[in-house]
Amino acid sequence: MCGIIGFIDKTKSPMDGSKIKAALSLMNERGSGDGAGYVAYGIYPDYADCYALHVFFDNMAEPKTKVDEILHRWGTVVHQEEIPTVEQPGLKRVHIPWRYFFKPYDDMIGGKVGSEKDIIKHIVMEVNSSIDGALVFSSGKNMGVFKASGWPEDVANFYRIEDYKGYIWLAHNRYPTNSPGWWGGAHPFNLLDWSVVHNGEITSYGTNQRYVEGYGYKCTLLTDTEVVAYLFDLLGRQHELPTETVVKALAPPFWDEIDRMPPADEELYRAIRLTYGSALMNGPFAIVVASSEGIVGFTDRIKLRPLVVGENGDKLYISSEESAIRVIDPEVKNIRTPRAGEPIIGRFNA
């Protein structure tokens, strides 16, 4: 099951988190109270040039000392603080959510580490695979993930989600099967700018995991969704593929369709499938991915999970349920259900 929502305002006018909370809570039928989460873009304008690292600490002693050591090796912490939270009766606090605003040193770039973002990727992989009691769950600029085990309302109230104003929002109501009760297993999953909410189960996980691990990504979060974030980072950022092409690699057309295409398209899609066969995602899914440039929603190639799209002027909504969209925007227009594998893309106006 699981319920998902994606929202973008193409003019970058921010919306606070209260409506997203209401919409996500409406889909409680799709969840089980074991996990919910939100991500918002544009929430840290004061630190817009820093990477906002959100970390779950089990305690403030050893794990934090180790994370601090790694961060000091690679750059400067401009500011850090505990993420403000309010205790909720229905939510058991098992981690301390912390945020760093971090700038990597330029002179650390070199060799395998080709950019600032490679430094951040390296830090995230190192912390998550080697430090017990610390988990980086958000690592982009001017954005942040807020998630925990619990019902959507409780998680939203815990993080005071209505206090954040973002021009992109993703949210996820979880019915877990792989790793219940584990905050790291709640969605959205994030790496750098990429955030992912996902309803489904990736039957090709083993293949996708082996593929991204060949490029230095480490799958540590005990669930299949994180691999989607890494696939977007690899194909979208490192291989510089346009978003449409990334979606066509992850959910490509069938060979029957490709065979009938005009020669140039046939060659393109054949090349995509030959090159990125290991990135193809199989099994039922509906996914919305956000980045600093916009959002994209798509389903598996035979659409085994629901996805609905609506628009209202510069606002684009993607969700598991039409009713959730209508809670945010009763005036929504052009409600439709996209075809299997069709990318629904929302970009900021130029």
Place this chain on the structure above:
Amino acid sequence: MSLGSIPPKYKVSIDRDQCMDCGRCIENCSYGTFRREGDKILIQSRKCTGCLRCVSMCPRDAISLTENPVDYRSHPLWSRDAREDIIKQARSGKIILAGMGNASNLPSIFDRLLLDACQVTNPSIDPLREPMELRTYIGKKPSRLEFKKTEAGDVELATKLAPNLKLETPIMIGHMSYGAVSLNAHLSMARAVSETGTFMGTGEGGLHRKLYPYQDNMIVQVASGRFGVNVDYLERGAAIEIKIGQGAKPGIGGHLPGEKVSAEVSRTRMIPLGSDAISPAPHHDIYSIEDLVQLVRSLKEATEWKKPVFVKIAAVHNVAAIAAGIARSSADAVVIDGSRGGTGAAPKVFRDHVGIPIEGAIASVDQKLREQGTRNEVSIIASGGIRNSADLAKSIALGADAVYIGTAALIAMGCRVCGNCYRGLCPWGIATQRQDLVDRLDPDQGARQVSNLIHAWTLELSELMGAAGINSIESMRGNRDRLRGYMLDEGILEVLDVKTAGA
């Protein structure tokens, strides 16, 4: 003191009440087990190879054949085989020859790997109602795509694709040469792969002119004897394979006995009539990996870089590192032949004791290529003891792109795995050049049977994938998450990178 004879391996008997005295057993047995004396059919069990031709052809089901009970004093170490091998060698002073694949009693890893299926949390896919994609491309793939802007401002693909073979199903037939097998066997297999949209290997025996109509589905082989190789041969093949080694006998060459070198075989191989065709152990122009690079590139140069070049090696201990070297050689695919691979003739000590099983080899080669970032440089073709669609599915889940079958295709044509291929008397018309025996295999019928087999496995693979919620073979490849090991030790589970059942 004489050694005396060893006991016959089989015991053949005729139910005389059932026998109608038609004599088909006498006609069919090319080994001379049956003969007529007066009005009676007599049996000489010692000559029987267990090929079951007589049993299959007897209209009255009157013939029974059993393995002759061991009449040695039982001993856990000194098995019947151990004792008989010594007796044979004491008599002959020679290497013991054996046919078909590894006959040692080691457990199969495939049998201890279990496939997965969907329940509740994700739906299985019904291949009868939903598309199921098994199409497989064999050859070099780019590791990433690059695009360029045209003058008109459109984005177009800048990456050029290397030539690949397009398979409609990830099952190919491996290299068994014309000479080792008959022309009718080759024709049967060639028609079957053309019909099913896949490929077969010629083996190191050249390409008979009767196979030219099927050349677009043939992979021509260049082995250490270079038999049958010229530029015309190379140009006819859809791909070229350099054979370095073979799973049944890693480290040694090949030997086609002169008895099998008939006029046609001699013409096709370009060797004298009746002469032994001996392929040396190494290629005499390959003494290191850089020499292999030269041969790969020479073959590509000769065919204008239009054909994929495969390199076939036996799965030996260091197979992963060797494959990694091959991945850097401009080759397009590496064929790994596991220790259970079949052959017409191999020294028994090699067949049963040299090399490693294919399962571990696929896993370590796939892993090494990924670590080195060269997995897209070459396809992995696995072979050596693939018996059914489950072995096929497991090979792919471990990381292979496709498999070669050999023995399975022979069985589809009638072979009963008696293991006497090197004697050239195959009563099924497969591993023989004697025309009256070859005529027993009707290429139309043989083709139907082999294509039925490929079709059946393809259907079963579709069902297995559908049950696992996968509708494209790419998502099965290297998906070790969908395998579990049962009664496999920790060491092998680690190499396979597979969890144990229940985990």
